[in-house]
Amino acid sequence: MASRRPSAPHRGHLYWARLDKRRPVLVVSPDYRNEWASDVIVVPCSTVNRDAPTHVKLRKGEGGVSARSTLKCEQITTLPREDVGSKSLGRVLSRSRMAEVERGILRAIGVPIPDLG
DSSP states (O other), X not given: OOOOOTTOOOTTOEEEEESSSEEEEEXXXXXXXXXXXXXXXXXXXXXXXXXXXXXXXXOTTGGGOSSOEEEEGGGOEEEEGGXXXXXXXXXOOOHHHHHHHHHHHHHHTTOOOOOOO
């Protein structure tokens, strides 16, 4: 069995990446894909905190962000692996936070998702 490529980013972790500028991104593609694909599926993060049904807020320190931030699920994209940093910013996001991101992505592509409270 082939071994994991050492620089593969991990789902649920934030990394620095090159987009419109250098900014954190959340990896949402599954680890098995990240190991072998030439690109990674990510959600960009911003410190501009506006309310929107496709935005997921992160507390300062959560996932390694240095300030309160927002994951913009409507901006889901792919990036070449070489444009994503090799070291995560911090710990993996919680299951509940990842579920919020998944709901945000579904809303962004037009799948009706009820609010959970």
